[in-house]
Amino acid sequence: MTEIRTPRLLLRRWNDDDFVPLLEITSDPDVMRWIGEGSVLDPDETAETIERWEEEWDDEGFGVFAVELLGSGELIGAVGLTAADELPGTRQQVQIVWRLGRPFWGQGYASEAAQAALEFALQDRGLDRVVAINRIGNEQSANVIRKLGMEHEADTSDPVTGDSLTVYGIDLTEYAG
Template identity: 45%
Template sequence: MTELLTPRLRLRSWRPDDLAALSELNADPEVMRYIADGSVLSPEQSAEQLARFRRLWDEQGFGLFPVERRDSGEFLGWVGLAVPAFLPEVLPAVEIGWRLKRSAWGHGYATEAARTVLALGFEELGLDRVVSICHVDNHASANVMTKLGLTLDRRTTVPSHGGAVKVLALTGEDYRSAAADRPRF
């Protein structure tokens, strides 16, 4: 697994000691409001999630990075790439996504980390297309997606819970054509 650095952030591999911070993130109702059916996760569910995050790196060669501030080491959440199996109609696809704790909202961390992950996806992994999926009312995430250059692909519902979502997409061709305008980390 690769470690990525931005001016303010470190994206690194998952460690067992990340469980407490991940559990706290997943237990915040405001953070989870637009995730799946909006339910918070128990500590046991977070432990299963952490094990899955680590396993997917081995199985797929990409995944979700824990994000921490470089100056303090503070855990902010995660950003990364995953296969969006919860939305079969967009498959095959790779999704870029993020989940940050409330105190990290509004500081540009999601955009900063996601730009670096997009570079990894398109430049290192050779992806042809990346999607991002958010609840139709999650305007903050939709704004990050737009800043990253993704455009609306479709509106649909998630089969498992019937939630309305927007799917935005960015092709490798569009990513490369905007390279001159993109900040490099």
């Protein structure tokens, strides 16, 4: 079982107890406004999301982690790796993603967990490159991306929503750890 510990967090695979807290996160319009089409997820969609993330773990050897606070064991969100197939310029690449519950914003948890996931991708899983896709206007995620050392590569638009996006990337030779 893949687990990563940071000073404050545990990144781990998903279990049945994670459904309700993740549903609280995915049903929050403020959290979901920057993800996908910007709409909240219902219980079935949230369950399908966990199932898809777990299937990716089984198929690819990487995926999106459940993120919990070390002190309390409380689930605070999801951070990890997924196939970046939505955009033509990112097909066949791996994307780093995150979503945290609103009570956990502004405390450095996203950066801490994303740094651990990026290190996992480039050092443990042997990936040569990771991308991040950010919707223009989402400054909180842009800050996390900068902290990861990722560089601007392209501006594009979401083929479904038409929203303006920025693609960032980092490869193993650029990664400072």
